[in-house]
Amino acid sequence: MDWDAEGIDLSAEERMTLVTEAEEELDRAEDVLLQIEAAAGNFGRRDEDQERLDTLFRSMHTLKGNAASIGWEGMTGLAHAAEDLMQGVRDGEVPPAEAVADVLLRSVDVMRGLTAAMAAGKASPAVPPALVEEMQALSVPTAEEYYAGDSRSSTDLLRQLEAGEEDLDGPIFEVKVMISADTDIPAVRALQVILACEEEAAQMVSDPAKDDIDGGILDDGGRVTCYLAGIDDPAMLQTRVGDIEGVEAVEINRQEKGLPDHLSEEEEDTAEEDNGEASDASLVRSADARQIRVDVALMDRLMNQVVEMVINRNRLSSLIDTLGDHGLADLSEEMGATVEQMAGITTSLQEDIMQTRLVPLDNLFRRFPRMMRNLRKSSSKEFEFTIDGGDTEIDRSLLDAIGDPLIHILRNAVDHGVEDPAVREANGKDPVAHIRLSAFRQENYIMVEVADDGGGLDTDAIAAQAKERGLIDVDSERRMSEEDVLDLLFTNGFSTSEEVTEISGRGVGLDVVRRDVEEVNGTVLVENHPGRGSAFRLSLPLTVTTVRSLLVDIGSQVYVIPLGSIRETIRLEAVDLHHTGDTPMLPFRGDYIPLFRLEDFFPECDRAASGGDEGYIVVLSMDRRDYGLLVDGLLGEEESVIKPLRRPIGNIPGISSATIRPDGRVALILDANGLFKEMRRTARRAVNE
Amino acid sequence: MNGTEHAQMHSMVTFLIDEQEYGMRTEAIRSIIPVGNVTYVPGAPASVAGVINLRGDIIPVVELEGTRARDLSDENEGLALVVEVPDEAEHIAVALVVDEVTHVDRADFAKLEDTDELMVARDRAAAVIGVLSREEGPLLILEPTGLLPEEEEVGA
Numbered sequence: 108m109d110w111d112a113e114g115i116d117l118s119a120e121e122r123m124t125l126v127t128e129a130e131e132e133l134d135r136a137e138d139v140l141l142q143i144e145a146a147a148g149n150f151g152r153r154d155e156d157q158e159r160l161d162t163l164f165r166s167m168h169t170l171k172g173n174a175a176s177i178g179w180e181g182m183t184g185l186a187h188a189a190e191d192l193m194q195g196v197r198d199g200e201v202p203p204a205e206a207v208a209d210v211l212l213r214s215v216d217v218m219r220g221l222t223a224a225m226a227a228g229k230a231s232p233a234v235p236p237a238l239v240e241e242m243q244a245l246s247v248p249t250a251e252e253y254y255a256g257d258s259r260s261s262t263d264l265l266r267q268l269e270a271g272e273e274d275l276d277g278p279i280f281e282v283k284v285m286i287s288a289d290t291d292i293p294a295v296r297a298l299q300v301i302l303a304c305e306e307e308a309a310q311m312v313s314d315p316a317k318d319d320i321d322g323g324i325l326d327d328g329g330r331v332t333c334y335l336a337g338i339d340d341p342a343m344l345q346t347r348v349g350d351i352e353g354v355e356a357v358e359i360n361r362q363e364k365g366l367p368d369h370l371s372e373e374e375e376d377t378a379e380e381d382n383g384e385a386s387d388a389s390l391v392r393s394a395d396a397r398q399i400r401v402d403v404a405l406m407d408r409l410m411n412q413v414v415e416m417v418i419n420r421n422r423l424s425s426l427i428d429t430l431g432d433h434g435l436a437d438l439s440e441e442m443g444a445t446v447e448q449m450a451g452i453t454t455s456l457q458e459d460i461m462q463t464r465l466v467p468l469d470n471l472f473r474r475f476p477r478m479m480r481n482l483r484k485s486s487s488k489e490f491e492f493t494i495d496g497g498d499t500e501i502d503r504s505l506l507d508a509i510g511d512p513l514i515h516i517l518r519n520a521v522d523h524g525v526e527d528p529a530v531r532e533a534n535g536k537d538p539v540a541h542i543r544l545s546a547f548r549q550e551n552y553i554m555v556e557v558a559d560d561g562g563g564l565d566t567d568a569i570a571a572q573a574k575e576r577g578l579i580d581v582d583s584e585r586r587m588s589e590e591d592v593l594d595l596l597f598t599n600g601f602s603t604s605e606e607v608t609e610i611s612g613r614g615v616g617l618d619v620v621r622r623d624v625e626e627v628n629g630t631v632l633v634e635n636h637p638g639r640g641s642a643f644r645l646s647l648p649l650t651v652t653t654v655r656s657l658l659v660d661i662g663s664q665v666y667v668i669p670l671g672s673i674r675e676t677i678r679l680e681a682v683d684l685h686h687t688g689d690t691p692m693l694p695f696r697g698d699y700i701p702l703f704r705l706e707d708f709f710p711e712c713d714r715a716a717s718g719g720d721e722g723y724i725v726v727l728s729m730d731r732r733d734y735g736l737l738v739d740g741l742l743g744e745e746e747s748v749i750k751p752l753r754r755p756i757g758n759i760p761g762i763s764s765a766t767i768r769p770d771g772r773v774a775l776i777l778d779a780n781g782l783f784k785e786m787r788r789t790a791r792r793a794v795n796e
Numbered sequence: 797m798n799g800t801e802h803a804q805m806h807s808m809v810t811f812l813i814d815e816q817e818y819g820m821r822t823e824a825i826r827s828i829i830p831v832g833n834v835t836y837v838p839g840a841p842a843s844v845a846g847v848i849n850l851r852g853d854i855i856p857v858v859e860l861e862g863t864r865a866r867d868l869s870d871e872n873e874g875l876a877l878v879v880e881v882p883d884e885a886e887h888i889a890v891a892l893v894v895d896e897v898t899h900v901d902r903a904d905f906a907k908l909e910d911t912d913e914l915m916v917a918r919d920r921a922a923a924v925i926g927v928l929s930r931e932e933g934p935l936l937i938l939e940p941t942g943l944l945p946e947e948e949e950v951g952a
Contacts, residue, residue: 415852664836664869709838750854752837753888755945756847759839765847765854773835773847773854 124400125173126226129182132166133222137215137477139163144208144480157197163211164193170218176317178295181234182221188242189214195246210241212477279336280308282348283358286329290353297331299351307344309337329355403503406464410652413457414748417653420450421769461650464504468546468555469497471506475517475544482521489528489539490521490559496546501553502651508627509555509645512620516557516643517544519617524559524641534638536560552671553649558642564635566592576600590732593633597621627651628763630780646671652749656766656776658742659725661705665774666738667747667766672727672779676741679722693735695726702735708761708782727779734783747776760785804905810935811877811894814862814917818894819903819928820938825877831857831891832872841945843919848891850878858943859893860920868893881940890943903928908937919945 139159167190174182189211195201217234224231284300286293301313313333338344341359349357423446430439472494479492525531525540532538546555566589573579573595579587595601599618617631624631629647648654648671655670675695684702685692692699702724724735747766750773751757761782765773807822834846834857845859845868857868857876866873876891908926915934916924922942928935 418852705838750852752847752854753856754883756837756840756844756856759837762837762839765835767849767852767854770833771849772833773849775835775837 122225122228125177126222127400128173129170129218129222129225132170133215133218134473136163136166137212138473139166140208140212140215141476141480144205144212160193160197164190164197167193175294176298178292178298179221179225179231180292180294181231182218182225184239185214185218185221185234188239188246191246192242201245207245210238210245214238214242278361279334280338280341280344281358281360282333282335282344283356283360284331284333284348284354285356286331287353287355288329290329293329293353296351296353297329300331300348300354301333303347303351304333304335304344307338307340307347308335311335401463406460406503410460410464413453413460414652416453417457417746417748418767418769420446420453422771424450425769457653461502461652464502465500466503466506467498467500468506468553471510471513472497472544472546475513478514479517479521479542482518486521487527488521488525490525490542491539492542492544494544499546499548499553501546501647502649504651505553505627505629505647508623509629509647512623512631512645513544513555513557515617515620517542519643520557520559520561523561525561530562548649549646553647554644555647556642556644558634558640560640563637563639563641564593564596564633565637566635569593569595573598573601589635593635596633597631625780628778653746654749654776655744656747657725657744658774659723659738660740660742661738663739665742665768665772666705667774667776668725668727668736668779669776670744674726674728674733677724677726677735679724679737682724693724693726695733695735698733700726700733700735702737703782703786704737708786727783732783736782747774749776802906805902806905807900807902808937809877809897810899810901812896812898813860813894814864815895816862816936817898817933818936818938819901820877820879820940822900824879824940826880826889827878828897829876829878829891830872831874831876831893832868832870834868836869843945845893850889850891853889855889855891857891857893858945861917863893864895879940879943881944883944888944890940892943903935903937905937911936 139162142159167186171183171186171190173179174186192201192207192211196207201207217232217238221231221234282300282304284297286296286300290296297315298317301311301317304311304313305317311333313331315331335344341361345357345359348354424443427439427443427446430442475494476492479490482488483490483492520542525542526534526536528538531540540560542557542559544555544557546553548554570579570584570587570592573592574581574584578595578598578601597617597620599616601616601618621631624645624647627647628651629645632644632646634642634644648669654667656667657670657673657676659666659668677693677695682693685694685699690701690703690707693702721740723738723741725738725741726733726735749764750766752759752762752765756762761778762775763778763781764776766776768774808819809822809825809828810817810819812818829850831848834848836846837844840846840856843858843860845857847854847856855878859868863874868874874893875895875897876893877897879890879892880887881890882888905926907928909929911924911927913921915927916936920938920942923938923940924936924942925939926937928937
């Protein structure tokens with residue numbers, strides 16, 4: 108069913124707000140449910156447990172309310188059943204046993220499915236009725252009554268309207284509508300009626316209230332009553348409501364203003380009740396009041412504008428120096444001071460905006476315990492899963508980018524990483540394996556690592572598999588180092604899994620993981636300890652918009668090298684190069700590393716380093732391997748603003764992006780990893796030819 | 797007008813590359829700029845001379861074969877048309893280096909004739925949509941769409 112076809116009009120924005128809120132509530136609920144499950148029947152003994160149950164109940168209540176407000180029927184019904192069950196648990200009438208957590212977890216899964224469909228604007232998948240029945244069976248019957256006793260008299264409605272904040276001008280109108288029994292979706296029609304009234308009137312109340320239209324059921328035989336104040340055009344209202352499909356009869360009556368005295372006396376009571384409800388709502392609201400939702404696109408635009416300012420700040424600074432050169436020293440000095448002040452503001456503005464884009468990795472990590480629990484249940488492996496460093500903050504756009512790669516790596520850890528308990532025991536290890544997801548900051552990078560204490564990676568098996576797949580031949584295998592072999596894991600068309608299992612190996616491999624991570628200028632690294640486990644480490648840039656870098660001169664053109672990939676810089680004079688093969692080798696920290704020129708990477712490059720004695724070697728680290736790059740000079744460090752390169756030059760390996768120099772010229776940002784990989788590929792091809 | 801064919805009058809900018817005159821619809825041209833300070837990009841397709849900073853955007857500079865030799869890495873040595881090239885989702889601005897801008901003219905695109913393969917250098921064949929015969933010699937009409945060189949797989 109299409110949403111529009113159901114008569115519900117949601118803008119893309121409204122839909123996304125709804126979906127985001129639903130996802131948040133589901134995350135929150137799942138977190139509590141997992142704790143209940145882990146406590147194995149001991150939940151509820153501690154004081155804070157009650158608070159968690161309250162949270163869970165509120166999540167379900169919010170979900171139901173939001174879903175009902177737009178007539179999202181499947182979601183409403185399911186959340187309603189879950190809410191009833193939770194209410195019983197919260198009130199101590201249903202024990203928080205594993206069975207309860209389990210059925211609720213399954214409901215959360217279904218609700219996620221509904222949310223995903225909603226996000227994609229697709230028809231909702233059907234809610235399995237058995238799930239709702241299961242929850243109802245566990246619930247206590249009183250919950251049902253709680254919701255049944257919710258119909259209100261017309262005087263209640265009027266009083267509510269009178270109690271409204273605004274002064275009521277003019278008459279109050281009573282609108283009585285009958286929804287046809289033949290309508291497929293009476294609740295939606297009722298909602299449409301209420302929404303139409305809401306739009307026409309300055310103030311209104313209705314029975315049923317908007318939030319109480321539940322699960323597609325209209326309690327009162329299809330009757331909807333609204334009281335409206337501040338109507339411009341009653342005739343217009345009549346037409347609008349009458350035009351709604353499924354509306355059989357509309358009756359609009361003008362009411363006399365004012366309430367009978369005996370009703371006014373009771374007002375205090377009602378007010379108190381209202382306050383009781385309101386305080387619940389205000390609790391929720393006050394928690395959110397200090398935060399606002401901002402569209403990510405808007406944040407991106409803000410960031411871009413600040414970046415432009417940074418570039419202009421640099422430009423201004425260099426212009427002021429020129430003023431001095433023209434004999435305008437006084438002016439130069441005065442302007443210099445002003446610009447410096449502005450520069451300071453720009454810098455802190457940039458930092459603040461960058462800060463607003465940071466989110467703790469927990470936003471992503473908290474999804475994984477659930478996934479790992481399911482994997483544990485569906486596999487023969489025994490393992491513990493721990494998370495460290497979830498409070499490490501990362502740019503929002505990176506959070507989205509590493510979700511899928513991490514899912515894949517974690518699945519691999521369960522599927523290929525850890526051994527069966529029997530095997531572990533035979534090898535003298537704890538039968539329960541350990542998988543650890545951790546994050547930490549290292550200089551200008553955020554490291555996210557998945558480590559297991561399994562059997563490690565079998566390089567022979569990897570090489571054999573690659574040969575079988577035709578990725579390498581016997582000759583090239585002989586020349587491959589261990590790292591080269593491990594690198595094969597990331598090659599397109601490689602999968603070590605003998606058979607495709609349910610957990611991993613669904614045709615998407617580590618090649619996609621690498622591609623996703625490199626797309627955000629990150630790298631993936633494997634660490635292998637045969638017999639003791641393996642680790643996959645993602646290293647991600649701290650920010651996506653600027654990078655600390657070293658400026659170098661190669662062939663009288665400025666290039667930018669991110670500091671994160673530089674090990675050291677050495678004067679060319681000071682070293683003794685070895686020319687034994689095609690590539691000169693440089694002694695470095697007790698080892699020999701290859702020394703490359705830019706034209707080694709780009710054979711047609713006609714502006715290369717001169718290689719004179721004035722030159723420098725920048726030692727770059729690619730994963731754990733180092734190599735030297737010959738440059739003509741070092742020009743200093745800066746915070747470079749990253750600008751994307753678009754087609755037709757957006758995809759050159761070794762050049763990740765560009766930056767704009769204070770003089771307005773473009774400088775290219777080199778990617779040490781990309782350069783080296785390209786080099787190795789060229790070398791391997793040359794040998795094969 | 798002969799009445800049987802509808803005239804398709806377009807305003808266009810005409811310019812010279814390698815002594816051949818070309819024309820391009822005015823709507824496709826964003827601006828005419830002095831071009832210099834070009835940053836050479838190793839590994840880029842042959843017709844891309846490099847990149848420049850155009851008001852904060854980094855755009856490629858396309859230099860077709862035969863364009864008068866100049867050192868584009870110096871300040872404002874050349875002349876370029878900034879052209880909007882439609883790409884998959886967005887328009888990409890590209891600076892096309894020309895030798896000289898000659899006129900702003902009107903022409904009837906209904907009178908476009910097919911070009912002889914031999915008449916057009918290969919690096920611009922995709923961009924030339926036809927030729928207008930004139931007394932002073934043929935005028936080749938360019939469309940921005942064909943100006944973007946195919947991305948070369950450097951490692952392939």
